Amino acid sequence: IAGAIGEAASALGNFFAIGFGFYGMWQLASSLRSAIDGLRDSILGFQDSMVKTQALTLAGADAMRALGSGVIEISAQTGVAARAAGDGLFFVESHAIDGAAALDILNTASKLSVAGFGEVNNIVRSVVGEMTAYGASTSEAAHYFDVFARTVQLAAIPPAELAQTL
Numbered sequence: 001i002a003g004a005i006g007e008a009a010s011a012l013g014n015f016f017a018i019g020f021g022f023y024g025m026w027q028l029a030s031s032l033r034s035a036i037d038g039l040r041d042s043i044l045g046f047q048d049s050m051v052k053t054q055a056l057t058l059a060g061a062d063a064m065r066a067l068g069s070g071v072i073e074i075s076a077q078t079g080v081a082a083r084a085a086g087d088g089l090f091f092v093e094s095h096a097i098d099g100a101a102a103l104d105i106l107n108t109a110s111k112l113s114v115a116g117f118g119e120v121n122n123i124v125r126s127v128v129g130e131m132t133a134y135g136a137s138t139s140e141a142a143h144y145f146d147v148f149a150r151t152v153q154l155a156a157i158p159p160a161e162l163a164q165t166l
Contacts, residue, residue, distance in 0.1 A: 118159025
C-alpha cells in the first residue's frame, strides 16, 4: 500500500508540474504577445508621426531619414518613446523650426520629460509656443526651457495646463 500511495503521489505531482508548466508557458506567451503588441503600436505611431511631419514640411526623403534617425537616437538616449518624440517633432516642425535645431529642441524636451516635467508634447508646445509668441530664435531655446522648468517648479502648474494657456 505504501508503494501504491507513493506512486500515486508521484503521478499527481507530475500532473501538477505539467499543468503548472503549461500555465507558466501560457503566461510567458501572453506577456510576449503584450510586449510585441506594444512594440508594434509604438512603431506604427512613430511612423504616423513621421508621415505627418513629412506632409507638413514637404521634406525630402533624405531629410526625413535624418530626422527619423535623430528621433530614434533621442528616444534611445533618453528613454522617451519614439512615438512621443515623433509627435513632439511634428509640433516643432509645424513652427518652421527645421533640422538640427528641431532635434535639439526635441532632445531638451525629452530630457525634461524624463526628469518629471510632463509629456514631451506638452513641453514642446509650451516652449515653442513661448518662443513663437516672443519672436525668439532657436539660439534662445535654452533660455525658454529654463523659464519653462522654473515656471513649473515655482508655480506648481502642471505642464499640460501650461501648454494649454500658451
